[in-house]
Amino acid sequence: MVENLTILVGVKQVPDDDEVDIDPDTGHLDRASAPAILNRPDRNALEAALELRDETGGEVLAISMGPPTATAVLEEAVAMGCDDGVLVTDRAFAGSDTWPTSLTLAAAADALGADVVLCGEETTDSSTGQVPPGIAAHLDWAQLTYVEALDVDHGADRLVARRDVEGGHEVVAADLPVVVAVAYGENEPRPASLHRKIYAENEFEPMEVSAADIGLDEDEVGIDASPTEVGGMETVDPVERERERVESTDELLDAIRETGVTT
Amino acid sequence: MSGEKAGAVDVDEFSDVWVFIEEHDGEVLSVSWELLAEARTLTDQTGEDLVALVIGDGVDDVAREAIERGADRALVADAPVFEPYRADPYGEQFRALVERRNPDIVLIGGTHTGRDFAGRVAVPAHAGLTADCTEIDVDEDGHLQARRPAFGGNVLATIVCEQHRPQMATIRPGVFEAADPDPDRTGEIEQVDVVVDDSETVTAVRERTVGDTADITEAERIVAVGAGCEGDLGPVEDLADALDAELAASRAVVDEGWVDGSRQVGQTGKTVRPELYVAVGISGAVQHVEGMNDSDVVVAINDDPNAPIFEHADYGIVGDLFEVCPDLAERIRAEGLAEVTG
Numbered sequence: 192m193v194e195n196l197t198i199l200v201g202v203k204q205v206p207d208d209d210e211v212d213i214d215p216d217t218g219h220l221d222r223a224s225a226p227a228i229l230n231r232p233d234r235n236a237l238e239a240a241l242e243l244r245d246e247t248g249g250e251v252l253a254i255s256m257g258p259p260t261a262t263a264v265l266e267e268a269v270a271m272g273c274d275d276g277v278l279v280t281d282r283a284f285a286g287s288d289t290w291p292t293s294l295t296l297a298a299a300a301d302a303l304g305a306d307v308v309l310c311g312e313e314t315t316d317s318s319t320g321q322v323p324p325g326i327a328a329h330l331d332w333a334q335l336t337y338v339e340a341l342d343v344d345h346g347a348d349r350l351v352a353r354r355d356v357e358g359g360h361e362v363v364a365a366d367l368p369v370v371v372a373v374a375y376g377e378n379e380p381r382p383a384s385l386h387r388k389i390y391a392e393n394e395f396e397p398m399e400v401s402a403a404d405i406g407l408d409e410d411e412v413g414i415d416a417s418p419t420e421v422g423g424m425e426t427v428d429p430v431e432r433e434r435e436r437v438e439s440t441d442e443l444l445d446a447i448r449e450t451g452v453t454t
Numbered sequence: 455m456s457g458e459k460a461g462a463v464d465v466d467e468f469s470d471v472w473v474f475i476e477e478h479d480g481e482v483l484s485v486s487w488e489l490l491a492e493a494r495t496l497t498d499q500t501g502e503d504l505v506a507l508v509i510g511d512g513v514d515d516v517a518r519e520a521i522e523r524g525a526d527r528a529l530v531a532d533a534p535v536f537e538p539y540r541a542d543p544y545g546e547q548f549r550a551l552v553e554r555r556n557p558d559i560v561l562i563g564g565t566h567t568g569r570d571f572a573g574r575v576a577v578p579a580h581a582g583l584t585a586d587c588t589e590i591d592v593d594e595d596g597h598l599q600a601r602r603p604a605f606g607g608n609v610l611a612t613i614v615c616e617q618h619r620p621q622m623a624t625i626r627p628g629v630f631e632a633a634d635p636d637p638d639r640t641g642e643i644e645q646v647d648v649v650v651d652d653s654e655t656v657t658a659v660r661e662r663t664v665g666d667t668a669d670i671t672e673a674e675r676i677v678a679v680g681a682g683c684e685g686d687l688g689p690v691e692d693l694a695d696a697l698d699a700e701l702a703a704s705r706a707v708v709d710e711g712w713v714d715g716s717r718q719v720g721q722t723g724k725t726v727r728p729e730l731y732v733a734v735g736i737s738g739a740v741q742h743v744e745g746m747n748d749s750d751v752v753v754a755i756n757d758d759p760n761a762p763i764f765e766h767a768d769y770g771i772v773g774d775l776f777e778v779c780p781d782l783a784e785r786i787r788a789e790g791l792a793e794v795t796g
Contacts, residue, residue, distance in 0.1 A: 290576070334574060365656060427603070434764065436771070441785070
């Protein structure tokens with residue numbers, strides 16, 4: 192029987208990717224101009240976590256690794272229905288790539304006694320999808336990525352996931368504890384209820400956790416423990432296109448013909 | 455260069471470029487062959503061996519084909535526990551191989567399976583892993599320069615990994631061209647010790663259904679459908695049929711479940727380079743445009759005259775796709791495909 196689970200949901204505050212401007216002179220991103228929002232795929236992870244709690248009982252904790260401003264996304268998660276929120280914050284985390292990020296979240300999951308860690312498929316600011324399998328690897332847990340639907344097999348003490356694979360899907364059963372990355376857009380995230388929203392905005396304070404609190408040394412995290420670094424950035428020249436408007440399908444066919452596109 | 459990092463290694467002790475050959479039931483994904491061809495250009499520069507890493511059950515033929523497509527050697531882990539793919543046994547096997555053989559670079563296709571595998575195995579190796587690359591190169595010191603589009607493709611970021619090995623990257627499918635097999639190529643095929651015991655695995659695949667195995671990266675003509683179809687694919691499929699084109703889709707359409715994810719174009723999908731790309735009901739978000747910008751000729755059909763897709767198209771027609779598509783399909787059929795496409 193699978194019951195009374197401690198379910199952790201990783202959430203991240205990211206710049207709204209629809210609103211990021213690029214300075215035309217320097218080519219650098221003006222990320223400060225973009226509003227900070229909850230990473231959209233994380234909403235699907237939150238919904239899956241709340242559905243899982245409905246099935247098994249237990250509690251759902253939202254967890255975010257970031258600066259104190261990330262409290263805003265924890266508030267949103269609590270308003271959606273999470274029981275509590277954890278802010279993993281420490282100057283030592285600055286510059287972390289996916290290796291120490293997944294180490295940090297794994298250490299927090301361990302310290303909090305999590306049975307399941309749910310994440311979104313990827314974050315929209317870096318689009319790697321590497322953190323969920325990274326957490327599973329650090330903890331030596333099972334992993335289920337690109338999950339479209341999640342069920343509980345009470346008899347086998349397992350979670351069962353329908354995963355999106357190239358050209359189809361597969362159904363995979365995994366022992367607990369497990370890390371689950373939910374495919375983007377695969378469920379309908381519930382809206383915040385009014386009373387949870389009032390609670391989240393007025394009373395909720397996240398539990399704050401530092402590197403030392405979860406047993407990590409400063410040199411195990413952050414840029415000093417990140418194998419990768421950004422070596423350079425260059426703007427990409429836009430591809431030149433004709434940008435010609437045509438008025439009819441006849442004209443369109445003529446235009447295609449003239450390009451000499453051949454079979 | 456910064457000081458010594460946690461987990462840093464003596465990089466001189468690592469050599470060779472490995473390519474993970476992704477196969478399911480003996481069928482190899484074309485991205486694996488694409489990586490082998492591109493990695494060949496790297497090893498020709500560095501003088502290292504190009505090694506195909508083949509994990510599966512009954513995969514001798516796959517290993518032979520890897521040699522024919524450019525590998526100097528193949529490492530083969532062959533056992534029933536490796537079919538179908540699961541992250542935990544594949545991860546254990548990879549960990550053992552990396553510890554014993556110290557590869558310098560490991561390249562993996564950026565499919566769901568490839569990303570699931572790469573994210574898992576980079577951790578115990580303390581490897582540097584870059585996601586979704588579209589260009590790779592090595593500098594004069596042998597460091598991998600892994601380039602990936604960032605921020606909707608407006609920027610190309612170069613990611614380096616100076617102190618850790620292996621240097622790993624997942625590569626977007628369709629970016630590189632596969633080499634044809636050369637039956638005269640020879641290379642060593644080595645069966646490695648299988649270190650995984652099925653009784654120790656923590657996952658089980660209960661069902662696997664793969665129906666749609668279309669490879670849009672190879673298509674000469676593509677008709678791509680966006681959210682504007684509102685779930686009615688009929689007119690777009692009909693146009694694709696008239697043009698003898700593959701159907702592709704934007705992310706919105708895949709997220710709605712209207713079209714399978716293997717046909718998704720753009721960031722987190724595939725890069726395509728057809729001769730003709732017809733974008734139907736696609737608004738033209740940068741994340742989509744990034745995956746189709748290498749098309750020779752782009753045609754846009756959209757009812758919104760201000761849709762950004764028109765900025766990225768050679769020819770645009772403002773109109774209702776439910777009228778334009780059937781009309782266009784009818785004209786193409788009436789005049790013949792060869793007529794239209796020259």
